[in-house]
Amino acid sequence: AQSSISRAYDPSSEVEKRQIENFIAGAFVPAASGKRFEKRSPVDGRVIASIAEAGHAEVDAAVGAARAALNGEWGRLTTDQRVDLLHGVADEITRRFDDFVAAEMADTGQPRHVMTHAFIPRGAANFKVFADIIKNVPTEAFQMATPDGRGALNYAIRVPKGVIGVVCPWNAPFLLMTWKVGPALACGNTVVVKPSEETPNTAALLGEVMNTVGVPKGVYNVVHGFGPNSAGEFLTQHLGVDAITFTGETRTGAAIMKAASEGMRDVSFELGGKNAGLVFADCDFDAAVDGIFRSAFLNSGQVCLGTERVYVERPIFECFVSALKEKAEAVTFGRPDDPSADYGPLISHEHRQKVLSYYKKAVEEGATVVTGGGVPVMPEDLAEGAWVQPTIWTGLPETAWVVREEIFGPCCHIRPFDDEAEVITLANATEYGLSTTIWTTNLSRAHRVAARVDVGIAWVNSWFLRDLRTAFGGSKQSGIGREGGVHSLEFYTELRNVCVKL
Numbered sequence: 001a002q003s004s005i006s007r008a009y010d011p012s013s014e015v016e017k018r019q020i021e022n023f024i025a026g027a028f029v030p031a032a033s034g035k036r037f038e039k040r041s042p043v044d045g046r047v048i049a050s051i052a053e054a055g056h057a058e059v060d061a062a063v064g065a066a067r068a069a070l071n072g073e074w075g076r077l078t079t080d081q082r083v084d085l086l087h088g089v090a091d092e093i094t095r096r097f098d099d100f101v102a103a104e105m106a107d108t109g110q111p112r113h114v115m116t117h118a119f120i121p122r123g124a125a126n127f128k129v130f131a132d133i134i135k136n137v138p139t140e141a142f143q144m145a146t147p148d149g150r151g152a153l154n155y156a157i158r159v160p161k162g163v164i165g166v167v168c169p170w171n172a173p174f175l176l177m178t179w180k181v182g183p184a185l186a187c188g189n190t191v192v193v194k195p196s197e198e199t200p201n202t203a204a205l206l207g208e209v210m211n212t213v214g215v216p217k218g219v220y221n222v223v224h225g226f227g228p229n230s231a232g233e234f235l236t237q238h239l240g241v242d243a244i245t246f247t248g249e250t251r252t253g254a255a256i257m258k259a260a261s262e263g264m265r266d267v268s269f270e271l272g273g274k275n276a277g278l279v280f281a282d283c284d285f286d287a288a289v290d291g292i293f294r295s296a297f298l299n300s301g302q303v304c305l306g307t308e309r310v311y312v313e314r315p316i317f318e319c320f321v322s323a324l325k326e327k328a329e330a331v332t333f334g335r336p337d338d339p340s341a342d343y344g345p346l347i348s349h350e351h352r353q354k355v356l357s358y359y360k361k362a363v364e365e366g367a368t369v370v371t372g373g374g375v376p377v378m379p380e381d382l383a384e385g386a387w388v389q390p391t392i393w394t395g396l397p398e399t400a401w402v403v404r405e406e407i408f409g410p411c412c413h414i415r416p417f418d419d420e421a422e423v424i425t426l427a428n429a430t431e432y433g434l435s436t437t438i439w440t441t442n443l444s445r446a447h448r449v450a451a452r453v454d455v456g457i458a459w460v461n462s463w464f465l466r467d468l469r470t471a472f473g474g475s476k477q478s479g480i481g482r483e484g485g486v487h488s489l490e491f492y493t494e495l496r497n498v499c500v501k502l
């Protein structure tokens with residue numbers, strides 16, 4: 001039988017729109033103010049959920065519940081006991097995999113294959129990998145000589161940072177939220193999560209999982225709402241929050257950093273990008289076309305690690321543009337659950353307006369529109385969705401808006417280059433530094449170029465291939481800090497050195 005979640009999002013169902021409440025101290029609670037906001041389906045514009053908008057009272061209660069859990073049962077658990085609970089969370093996410101897929105498809109409108117192959121499996125993985133890391137990573141110790149000859153022993157212990165504020169974006173909601181909550185809880189912290197107003201569902205569903213598994217109440221809390229003058233700002237300004245981890249736009253990061261400076265709270269930021277794809281003439285051509293297609297158009301281009309600037313070595317430029325055009329024009333728009341469809345809408349009409357404004361700007365700046373540039377003709381029942389065409393431009397200078405600004409849609413600009421030094425200069429000419437994808441069969445060149453592109457993550461003959469033990473984060477205006485593997489421990493714990501005179 002369909003679960004309540006998937007029934008709620010089955011377009012044919014008569015189920016009333018879902019009521020989504022805040023999750024505080026293990027209970028689903030509305031806002032005391034009675035304030036609520038609506039979530040519309042990106043696919044057809046239907047109202048599919050009514051969400052409680054947390055005010056100061058709810059944020060205060062959530063931070064208080066997190067503190068109480070730290071000082072209570074959760075804070076007293078051994079590492080092994082915590083690890084067992086987190087593996088239990090991962091197993092319950094896996095057991096309810098279809099519910100998480102249904103919830104995220106409803107929120108984002110993205111096709112089932114994007115959920116089942118790219119995003120939802122990472123939910124369980126993000127808990128498992130950090131549960132195992134915290135259990136197996138040693139800390140340091142030093143023996144030191146002392147004048148009296150008896151020496152001293154120094155050793156480090158890791159202690160949780162405390163209550164962590166987790167502020168999340170809408171593009172891969174469950175993946176990105178659990179990418180923070182997993183290590184935070186593994187390290188013994190408690191969390192208050194503020195999901196994006198566009199994608200509240202999977203964060204609420206994880207609350208059900210926490211209760212089912214028996215994670216102590218108050219360890220995991222969720223407050224819904226917006227940014228400025230709403231739950232996001234109330235959370236980051238709350239001095240009961242010991243550190244803030246944020247994923248979102250660079251300018252939002254700047255606002256949160258200002259809030260974090262009150263009380264000198266640490267921040268971990270994963271921000272915007274304007275990532276370059278570098279395609280050399282000696283690449284595996286078909287693999288490069290597939291790789292750049294995925295990196296430019298997966299999730300309707302709403303991936304921070306995605307490629308919006310493509311540089312192709314001149315000898316293969318024309319045939320590469322043609323091959324990418326062919327793939328972009330072969331997508332089939334439709335509902336997430338429609339097996340004949342493989343392409344979804346943008347997250348909202350507001351975001352579509354932003355993307356279409358860049359489509360218009362590109363033409364004003366003289367771009368050649370190789371394909372796309374507008375809105376696809378959709379059947380009547382989907383006409384109210386936030387659909388846009390995958391778009392490819394050529395012919396613009398590097399100073400053009402669409403070559404410089406993060407658009408966060410299914411679009412990219414392609415230009416030719418003539419040598420390695422030129423393309424590295426082109427790739428680095430941006431204030432961002434998140435990721436790059438390099439396509440070449442020349443091994444020496446692959447290593448040489450990857451080391452010179454100023455980003456946090458460089459993929460060679462691949463894209464979005466993720467080993468969760470590796471350092472993840474952006475350079476320049478794409479982020480502050482690194483998470484992933486042991487690097488997450490540096491943010492989610494404080495290292496305390498103990499020096500013992502022998």
Ligand SMILES: NC(=O)c1ccc[n+]([C@@H]2O[C@H](COP(=O)([O-])OP(=O)(O)OC[C@H]3O[C@@H](n4cnc5c(N)ncnc54)[C@H](O)[C@@H]3O)[C@@H](O)[C@H]2O)c1
Pocket residue numbers: 167168169170171172176194195196197225226227228232233236247248249250252253255256269270271272273303304305406408434474478479
């Ligand atoms: N570097 C990465 O790993 C990564 C991953 C995914 C997305 N992103 C970036 O996220 C952006 C898209 O996501 P988005 O549109 O949700 O970003 P956004 O910055 O608009 O919002 C992100 C979150 O911050 C909240 N928020 C907004 N203003 C706030 C404020 N003043 N105080 C506290 N919270 C506030 C929002 O409600 C939302 O929950 C893109 O720029 C993308 O590059 C980066």
Ligand SMILES: N/C(=C/C=C/C=O)C(=O)O
Pocket residue numbers: 171172175176179270302303304305466472
């Ligand atoms: N932090 C990560 C980013 C994913 C971005 C997807 O849009 C990850 O893969 O861990």
